Amino acid sequence: MTGTGATTALASLLQRLEALHQDKTFGVVRDWKARTGGLAVGFMPVYVPRELLHAMGVLPVGVLGGGDSIEIIRGDAYYQSYICHLPRSTIELGLNGSLDCLDGMLFPATCDVIRNLSGMWMMQFPDKLVRYLDVPQDFAPDVGGAFYRHELLDIAGELARRGARPLDDAALRASIAVYDANRRAVESLYELRRREPWRVPSDELYLVMYAGMLLPVEEHTSLVEEYRAAVCADAARRPLDQARMLVTGSFCEQPPLGLIRTLERAGCYIVDDDFVAVHRWIRGDVLCAGESAAGDALDLLVRAYLEQGVPSAIRYIDDDRKGRDLVERVQRSGAEGVVFCAPSFCDPALLDQPMLVGALDAAGIPWTAFKYAENTGQFQVIREQAGTFADSIKLWSGAGA
Numbered sequence: 001m002t003g004t005g006a007t008t009a010l011a012s013l014l015q016r017l018e019a020l021h022q023d024k025t026f027g028v029v030r031d032w033k034a035r036t037g038g039l040a041v042g043f044m045p046v047y048v049p050r051e052l053l054h055a056m057g058v059l060p061v062g063v064l065g066g067g068d069s070i071e072i073i074r075g076d077a078y079y080q081s082y083i084c085h086l087p088r089s090t091i092e093l094g095l096n097g098s099l100d101c102l103d104g105m106l107f108p109a110t111c112d113v114i115r116n117l118s119g120m121w122m123m124q125f126p127d128k129l130v131r132y133l134d135v136p137q138d139f140a141p142d143v144g145g146a147f148y149r150h151e152l153l154d155i156a157g158e159l160a161r162r163g164a165r166p167l168d169d170a171a172l173r174a175s176i177a178v179y180d181a182n183r184r185a186v187e188s189l190y191e192l193r194r195r196e197p198w199r200v201p202s203d204e205l206y207l208v209m210y211a212g213m214l215l216p217v218e219e220h221t222s223l224v225e226e227y228r229a230a231v232c233a234d235a236a237r238r239p240l241d242q243a244r245m246l247v248t249g250s251f252c253e254q255p256p257l258g259l260i261r262t263l264e265r266a267g268c269y270i271v272d273d274d275f276v277a278v279h280r281w282i283r284g285d286v287l288c289a290g291e292s293a294a295g296d297a298l299d300l301l302v303r304a305y306l307e308q309g310v311p312s313a314i315r316y317i318d319d320d321r322k323g324r325d326l327v328e329r330v331q332r333s334g335a336e337g338v339v340f341c342a343p344s345f346c347d348p349a350l351l352d353q354p355m356l357v358g359a360l361d362a363a364g365i366p367w368t369a370f371k372y373a374e375n376t377g378q379f380q381v382i383r384e385q386a387g388t389f390a391d392s393i394k395l396w397s398g399a400g401a
């Protein structure tokens, strides 16, 4: 492909991604349902086993809130002011009909806010499948594993009663392979950004990941590969003298796209993050890692959750492990600093932050912190803070080396 051809292909791909991101009526999901007649089931952040839904012919649809583009009219009446923004915009999307195309919703056990939202959903939408997905906090296979397997079988039963294909071991194994391929494609794009962040601006990467919340996984994998090829062929992208940052804390409610752009315009290259976290919640392949183990495909999914889940704020494990993991991610990504970028009132992210700060301080890694809401409209203060942080790293980091 010539430089101009590559640029044109990339521009039209980015246009399509922007349109997907802006469409809060889930048009692409409606089209999929009209085409296939299948069930589409929404899920809240952070993690649900999408492989299970896929194996039953169900389209998993990530519902990441309303972003900064919908007006909250009724959503505020459902929640007190001192909680995050995500549930207000989600209930607004439900009440204004945007989520009518979904046959149900899964609410993973992320925090009390999501638990309450699942209760509201049951009352507001009594005909839809509504399921609070309790994930294990005991990681022993015979305790948490047995519990989680039971949960998954229960959900599979509910889906089948609503018209999904019954769960089948061979189909589940095939679906795990499809998601493994997706995880590899996603990881390869993240790896490219770590190596050459100027090729993969983070707002673009975000849009590519967001598309995976709406499209069938096979289509998303092709899209990730198409984007990767297009940016590699774009000769116009050149490195700038920016500070490399790891951004963390945004695993559930997502920052506005404008905030991600602001960080990069303020002189930061984001070289690792936890945006649209479901794509990278399980590290590595599920199939290969569990292939030698006894058991069926469902066991592989359960084991992956127990053993390959990222050490996140919603996982009740030793705080040292989370701090160690963050420091390792900084080292692996070559980040020069960490930006704690969490939603306002996000208990899981903000409660973990002091422990993570302790680990960074012990390792001599500079950091800064601020909060956002998904509909934050003004970025000037964040730009000044991030820009000053980036400048201070460029000016003084390693000054004594």
Ligand code: SF4
Pocket: 084, 085, 086, 087, 110, 111, 112, 113, 114, 252, 253, 343, 345, 346, 347, 348, 349
């Ligand atoms: S942003 Fe934080 S507090 Fe809000 S729903 Fe998500 S995990 Fe819970």
